Amino acid sequence: MRAGYYTGNYTYEVRQLPERQPVGREVKIEVAWCGLCGTDIHKFRGRAGARPVVPPIILGHECSGIVTEVGPDVKNFRPGDRVACDPSWGCGRCIWCQKGFPNFCTERHGVAKGFADYVFPPEENVYHISDSLDLETAAFAEPLSCAVHGVDLIEPRMGANIVLFGMGAVGGLMLQLLTKTAPRNLIVVELDEAKRELACSLGATQAVTGEELETAVSNINVDYVVECIGLNSTMEQAVKIAGKGAKVLLFGLGDPEKPMQFNQYEAYLRELSIYTSFLNPHTTERALALLESGQINTEALISARLELEEMGEELKTTHYAKKGKVMVRLSGKK
Numbered sequence: 001m002r003a004g005y006y007t008g009n010y011t012y013e014v015r016q017l018p019e020r021q022p023v024g025r026e027v028k029i030e031v032a033w034c035g036l037c038g039t040d041i042h043k044f045r046g047r048a049g050a051r052p053v054v055p056p057i058i059l060g061h062e063c064s065g066i067v068t069e070v071g072p073d074v075k076n077f078r079p080g081d082r083v084a085c086d087p088s089w090g091c092g093r094c095i096w097c098q099k100g101f102p103n104f105c106t107e108r109h110g111v112a113k114g115f116a117d118y119v120f121p122p123e124e125n126v127y128h129i130s131d132s133l134d135l136e137t138a139a140f141a142e143p144l145s146c147a148v149h150g151v152d153l154i155e156p157r158m159g160a161n162i163v164l165f166g167m168g169a170v171g172g173l174m175l176q177l178l179t180k181t182a183p184r185n186l187i188v189v190e191l192d193e194a195k196r197e198l199a200c201s202l203g204a205t206q207a208v209t210g211e212e213l214e215t216a217v218s219n220i221n222v223d224y225v226v227e228c229i230g231l232n233s234t235m236e237q238a239v240k241i242a243g244k245g246a247k248v249l250l251f252g253l254g255d256p257e258k259p260m261q262f263n264q265y266e267a268y269l270r271e272l273s274i275y276t277s278f279l280n281p282h283t284t285e286r287a288l289a290l291l292e293s294g295q296i297n298t299e300a301l302i303s304a305r306l307e308l309e310e311m312g313e314e315l316k317t318t319h320y321a322k323k324g325k326v327m328v329r330l331s332g333k334k
């Protein structure tokens, strides 16, 4: 089987690994598709994702596929089942798992490294999908589940004024979730004109550049701000334009070496709540339900479908990742 590795120092390699049988609760899944995540690009650049990076590591964590074999202790899956993975494993026994926060599990680690022909997650991280949901769309389960968790945290009230920064793949998913909270205004901030147009076609009431934003919000109280870029300039602008009593969700992944500037006094005058969102506790099943219902347009967010062998070039240039979601074709099954 092939696997796409980040091998350190900005290098990517497709290596051959021996195939093996699943053991214990492992489900062997022939990967159909795996999305390229912003955190994969962060890792390729030597920065931490949800965990510190020690190469060589197999990249990818947003995968779907078909079960080919199951370990002797697996109860709920059989060969031929169509499935999606939650790559984030929690032990279920530590104090954080017991408190209902598997994302903070003391033994948490990734169990579905999807830049590979096969993955072997334990069955608790595997989800059945219906025949009507194609496998490529199902590979959006993980990024969408992370976005659902972010929206869960800020609990938007209906009829609110919302500003969303960034129309990358995650911003595009977040936008579609936010439209379902019936906002009065849903203003997207995005530099790229094509993406601004896409934002309007997916339900934004307005799409503007960062420079146009202050005028766009001058007569409204911005109740919620969701930042899906992670640059200091946009995170700082997100806090700056937040209105009285606003909730600001900093969803984009910032640079750990270069923290943003934060003016506590200005935030105090408006009694801001600042949120961050870590992974996807208890949201995979709902993300899949949303995908199965057809309410999330994933096709509009896909910028390229690439082979595993093409990912070295893409990780270096981010040519297609800048335009939207890159999908890596493994078996390519629908």
Ligand SMILES: [Zn+2]
Binding pocket: 037, 038, 039, 061, 062, 142, 143
């Ligand atoms: Zn991801």
Ligand SMILES: [Zn+2]
Binding pocket: 090, 091, 092, 093, 094, 095, 096, 097, 098, 102, 104, 105, 106, 107, 108
């Ligand atoms: Zn745990």
